[in-house]
Amino acid sequence: MTYTLKTHAMLTRRGFGLGLGAVASLPLLGRKALAFESADVVVVGGGLAGLNAALNLEAEGYSVIVLEAADYIGGRTRTLDLPIGPVNAGGQTIGPYYARVRDLAHRLGVSMIPAPGRVATGNYVNGELVASKDWSGSKANKTVGAERVIQPGSMEFHYMASNNPLPDVESWTDGGQAHLDVSIARYMLGKGASEEALRLAAVTMNVFDLSTGSALAYLRDLKRLAWGMENTDDKSRSTYGASASDGFEYNEIAGGTQRLSEAMAGALKGEVRLNQPVRSILMTGESVEVQTANGDRFKSKYVVSAVPFSALRNIDVFPHFKGTQRTAVRHSGHGNTVRVFMEYSAPFWEDDIGEAGLYTDTAIERVFALTNEEGEIYGLNCWVNGNAAYRLDQLPTEVVGDFVVETLGKIRPASKGKVRALKVHSWAKHSASGCCRHVFEAGQVTEWADVMAKPHNRLHLAGEQTRSIENGLEAAAKSGERAAFEIMELLG
Ligand SMILES: Cc1cc2nc3c(=O)[nH]c(=O)nc-3n(C[C@H](O)[C@H](O)[C@H](O)COP(=O)(O)OP(=O)(O)OC[C@H]3O[C@@H](n4cnc5c(N)ncnc54)[C@H](O)[C@@H]3O)c2cc1C
Secondary structure (H helix, E strand, O other), X not given: OOOOHXXXXXXXXXXOXXXXXXXXXXXXXXXXXXXXXXEEEEEEOOOHHXXXXXXXXXXXXXXXXXXXXXXXXXXXXXXXXEOOEEEEOOOOOEOOOOHHHHHHHHHHXXXXXXXXXXXXXXXXXXXXXXXXXXXXXXXXXXXXXXXXXXXXXXXXXXXXXXXXXXXXXXXXXXXXXXXXXXXXXXXXXXXXXXXXXXXXXXXXXXXXXOOOEEHHHXXXXXXXXXXXXXXXXXXXXXXXXXXXXXXXXXXXXXXXXXXXXXXXXXXXXXXXXXXXXXXXXXXXXOEEEEEEOOOOEEEEEEEEEOOOHHHHOOOEEEOOOOHHHHHHHHHOEEEOEEEEEEEEOOOHHHHOOOOOEEEEOOOOOEEEEEEOOOOOEEEEEEEEEHHHHHHHHOOOHHHHHHHHHHHHHHHOHHHOOOEEEEEEEEOOOOOOOOOOEEEOEOOHHHHHHHHOXXXXXXXXXXXXXXXXXOOHHHHHHHHHHHHHHHHHHHHO
């Protein structure tokens, strides 16, 4: 919905239990300049975290206004409608422990489907196209010793998941593990990794690069995944736990994850205000004034910031954040992922190594096969993480799709003329959140993990980056719940 004076008047008339500033007799333009809507709480950001904060607050009888910068609901749960069907540009897999996300889906009548199984993935490394079964003996394989039997895409798990030194997942911030808050590169080298293993792992690990990413934060995620899964031999789990082979239930939202966010928004009393980027949050005495880019003003007793720090640092917050928390908001790393969705006209992989997915050490990093519930491949998805994603962002968006298709054609000639790019989505470039995920760099867990979720004056912090032990979608949902409970305690 485009925001106009008319919709402003319509929304304020609708009320939602909200108050209109005492200027109703002024002509419309004067009213626009001076009027404000009020509610107990203003939530900034209509992603999973903000929506769950709003739902929890409303459930206890508090009035809430949700302000969203984008023209759609759901932030990083975005689903794209493409000719090959709906595809998730962001959060997709619902892990076995995602209690809140699963509960929300059940309560709101949103269907979940089993997550599709993995499709075999071959390799293009050191200039050679190699089937996974031939990897260990290939001359392209320049790893050493026990590493040689590990597929390039599983190298990170080989070194990070096995013999995880964290005693339990909650210990990651207790100070006793600070010696692990070093770069992933240093940690892996300490475990005996070769330089080549490091180079291969850098492709899959969702950090800027291995010389900066914190080993401790990564070990925390893997420890969380390992709960209850100690006995599995599977070394190919993703950070979100997408693997059907360990007997746990992994799901997705039918029709795309955005359907869950939309159902959450639909369950709110008021509608989420789209196209309302917040520019300032002013906290004075007993109240908060939130102003959006077009000058609209909202008053509340408390405010929830449910945007990543990559977006929060662009909002003027008064009084300013202080000390370590200020440093964390200003300097937290928020990494990027670029995804290129593609269609294919013929199963070209049958003409070379027989595996539709491809791990590569090139600029296009990885290509996954998109599969439906029947396991049929209906499209392809190039996935580029971290610094490599920022490098792709340096190209004009309109050429990135062709660049990926051409690169695939060079390294996999069988694909030439059979693949077409449908959509390029860079989370840094094409979202108000400006990121794919929060990334701790070495030393930052020790320095500021304990202040990231601390309330600041009347501002309570939610969003995936404030997580403790949960991950992804569940972390976002949990953070919204936490921020709502903090405010409920204060409102009484
Ligand atoms: C490529 C990718 C794959 C992923 N895969 C998975 C997965 O398989 N499983 C999993 O569990 N998780 C996954 N995730 C992570 C998961 O999607 C996120 O952790 C979660 O959706 C974050 O929710 P959030 O509410 O914290 O943030 P967001 O969804 O980013 O919500 C923040 C909202 O704030 C809005 N906003 C920003 N600035 C302003 C402003 N100034 N004013 C108003 N609004 C503003 C944004 O537009 C956005 O809607 C993935 C993420 C990505 C990007």
